[in-house]
Amino acid sequence: MKKQLLAIFVATVSFSHVTQAAEYFSADKKIESKLCSISANEGFSVARKVASKHGIFLSRYSQSILCNGEDIRSIAKKVEMKNRDVKLIEVFAENDQTETQLCITAVKKGLEPVRAKIGNLNSLRCNGEVVTDFVKRYQNAAI
Numbered sequence: 001m002k003k004q005l006l007a008i009f010v011a012t013v014s015f016s017h018v019t020q021a022a023e024y025f026s027a028d029k030k031i032e033s034k035l036c037s038i039s040a041n042e043g044f045s046v047a048r049k050v051a052s053k054h055g056i057f058l059s060r061y062s063q064s065i066l067c068n069g070e071d072i073r074s075i076a077k078k079v080e081m082k083n084r085d086v087k088l089i090e091v092f093a094e095n096d097q098t099e100t101q102l103c104i105t106a107v108k109k110g111l112e113p114v115r116a117k118i119g120n121l122n123s124l125r126c127n128g129e130v131v132t133d134f135v136k137r138y139q140n141a142a143i
Contacts, residue, residue, distance in 0.1 A: 031056065036067030036075065044076035091138050099124060106135050 031054050039047035048058045058064050058072065065072045091107055093100045103126035106114045114131065115121055126134035 032065050035065060036072060039072045039076040044073060106131050107138050111135060
């Protein structure tokens with residue numbers, strides 16, 4: 001049973017996903033301000049595409065625009081590093097056993113429905129850990 005519960009859920013690192021709010025916004029309607037916010041929110045490549053549509057050349061190798069006193073490339077680099085570190089986890093049931101379905105319910109709907117069915121949450125283990133710890137770890141995962 002323990003081995004089956006260990007194999008219940010598979011965490012798949014599938015792609016990077018932005019989860020943090022933007023740090024920059026356009027304070028005025030200048031294209032340079034817009035490019036700074038695009039670079040901070042979406043990355044340097046997207047900012048370069050928008051800049052080229054407005055006849056502005058953004059170099060990957062030399063300083064071109066300052067955003068709040070900081071080079072536009074370094075702002076984009078920070079965002080790209082954050083995006084690279086954040087991963088989306090997918091959780092799914094491998095079988096139809098009662099324990100498996102309770103673990104999925106706990107992740108989807110919280111611990112209360114599971115507590116109502118089994119009483120003591122410490123008796124349920126999901127993927128080798130107590131259900132409460134499992135829910136903390138995978139609560140925001142894709143199901």
